Amino acid sequence: MYTTSTAFLDALQDAGVSIIFANLGSDHPALVESLAEARATGRPVPRLITCPNEMVALSAAHGYAQVSGRAQAVVVHVECGTQALAGAVHNVAKARIPALIFAGASPFTQEGELKGSRNEFIQWIQDVHDQRGLVRGYMKYDNEIRTGRNVRQLVNRAFQLAYSDPKGPVYLMGAREVMEEAVEPTGPLAWTPPLPPAPLPETAVEAIAGRLLAARRPLVVTSYLGRRHEAVAELLRLCDRLAVGVLESVSNYMNFPLTHPMHQGIAWNEPVQNEALAEADYVLVLDSDIPWIPTVNRPNPQATIHHIDVDALKQQMPLWYIPAAGSFQADVATALAQVNGRLDTLPADERLVGERRAHYGARHQRLDGALEALERPTDGGGVTPEYLVSRVRRFVDDNTIVLNEGITNYPVVMKHLRSGRPGGVFTSGGGSLGWNGGAAIGAKLAFPDKTVVALTGDGSYMFSVPSSVHWMARRYETPFVQIVFNNGGWRAPKFSTLAVHPDGYASRADDIGVSFDPPSDYAGIAAASGGALGLTVHAAADLDSALEEAFACVRTSKRAAVLDVQVPHL
Structure with a gap:
């Protein structure tokens, strides 16, 4: 029937x-x-x-x-x-x-x-x-x-x-x-797919191209432009041509290659003013929910700001605004192609472009050097988050998808992974923890031939319902590498409290209700639920061999692997 x-x-x-x-x-x-x-x-x-x-x-x-x-x-x-x-x-x-x-x-x-x-x-x-x-x-x-x-x-x-x-x-x-209910069968419906957002008005294209040409310190700020691979290519075209700096803010995708000399860093919750944002005289915000956090970090008040976004109104956010001279709802890949097309017809001041290139390139080198300096074990031979990501990076190739739910280590993963490939790294894009385990299964089902790596905090690991995740991974043959940054609790609530009450009672308390001591056996949960390889790493000297075993297990034995890596305690 x-x-x-x-x-x-x-x-x-x-x-x-x-x-x-x-x-x-x-x-x-x-x-x-x-x-x-x-x-x-x-x-x-x-x-x-x-x-x-x-x-x-x-x-x-x-x-x-x-x-x-x-x-x-x-x-x-x-x-x-x-x-x-x-x-x-x-x-x-x-x-x-x-x-x-x-x-x-x-x-x-x-x-x-x-x-x-x-x-x-x-x-x-x-x-x-x-x-x-x-x-x-x-x-x-x-x-x-x-x-x-x-x-x-x-x-x-x-x-x-x-x-x-x-x-x-x-x-x-x-x-x-x-x-x-019994019904009569009908044929499939041939409905027209929804139209994409309208392209930028010509007046907007002219204004944006003009500002990019004339500004001394033009800066692009983006968070999720990389969801459209074509947009990354258009942004690279723009920045290579005019030496425009790129700042990522709360990045959800690989938006711009971190190794590119125009990359000016990644901003998250750091309570400091970003140098590139402070000096910019023109800011082009592209697909960003949080381009800056005004209480601690804001653009130069004299800067002209334009905003292009697939969700320019931020319809799900009751409170949202930036002081933009123009805001346009458009597909960013299409909009950047329009701007690049207009720039093809306009002369650039090569002296100005050269000065920008030198300025942004010098800052990029300083940032890159600072990242490299962090990629070492602790003095006692322990594993820092930065060192951990730098060692994972050796196993990430063009056939790898990385899922980042590091929470307080979100920026560490994005910075030290140094991804330059659109579609190579993702975050959930939301704020409810526990996405990484299920998302790894979904990504593996979509691309069975790719290696999927989930980087997660210990809190987000438990939120992910690992008993269900690893049962599913075994039953449906979707093995992935899951690496737990085990810092012994919820570091994010502690940081939030200290940001508001730096000298309060909580700052002096031994226990504010965020510790996971004694810790669960995170690797053991996955092994018991789904037959995963479970390994615990305490020392930097043991990390490389554990990573080699984990990736071999997933890529060759087709079995999930969980590494519980002890990083400095919260």
Whole structure:
């Protein structure tokens, strides 16, 4: 029998969904039956990946879409499963990641009036007033499937919005009776994909090109331009031509090669004024949520600022503004191509460009030297985060994807990995911890031939639900290297407290509630849950051999590996 669930699966297949990351429940009998029928008859439907934890399921869909650009589906159980997604919902929304979430709903009949009517006690308990409201503030679209007769239209509408810039997650729900409804099969829908944002107005192109040519210290600030590989190439073209400096702020991707002489560093939460930002007389902000933190670091007040962003309004942020002379919602790759095209027709002052090149190149050399000086063990032979990343770097090639959830070591990873390849390194783009484990599985499913490396703090490791992650990695043959920066607790809350109360009681207290002493056996959790290779490293002298064993295990033996590396205690 062809049901709403069958039509739903067909619609996902037509939309290019490869995988359903599923945490099934009592609201999914029709979906389970349709999947079984498809397997028995050979009808193509997306692959089902069983996810024991909902956060891991959506994090896997997040990672898959992030590295491939293709949205996947997540299926969860009524409002309980929807709530269990919470942290991952935040991440996909803030990172502008397309994903379709489908949740069942409690049956709406209780006397057997329709197939799927209530027959289990839990279905009264799980019937809530506004299930969609749990996630509405994070979704680009939410709706309820009320009949199978238009389920294809609803799925297409959902994906139309998920893929429209700024991209994001969408949410559908359907009760058991509706998902069991018999319907007539229909053919796939040929809907036009959403149009990209409009190109820059010619007046904006003229203004930006003019400022880039005339400024003494032009500076680009970006955070997630690297999500579009074409944008990286256009930015390189611009900076090579005019010697424009590039500052990354809270970088989520590889936006600009760290080894390039125009790279002026990466800014995060450091309580200092950035030199390049302070001296710039023209700032071009490209795809950035937090170009600077005004309480400690702000641009030159005399600087002209232009802002180009796929999400110029920052629709998910109630408070956001920068003093821009012009702000434009546009695809940054397209906009930079327009600016570069205009610059092709305009003469540049080569003396000015040469002076910029020398100035920015000299600062780049100083920054590079400072990074190199940090890449050594402690005096006692221990492992610093900087040394750890520098040793991991030797194993990262063009066929490697690195996922960075280092939290207080976010900038350490980005700086010392020294990636120069678009699509080589990612962060979650959000603020809810635990993304890295599920994302590693999703990235590996998207690109089975690539080596996936997850760098994580000990706190974010535990948030990632490693028991579920490593069970999935073994079952679905998605091995990855996971390296835990074990500093013994949550360093971020400690830093936040000291930033506000540098001389307060907490600054003198031995315990402020952020320590993980005694620590868990992080490597042992992965070994017990998924048969992963588990290694613990205390000394720098043991690090290289442990890394060699871990990468060989993943690349040759096809088994996940977890390194618990002891770094200086918080």
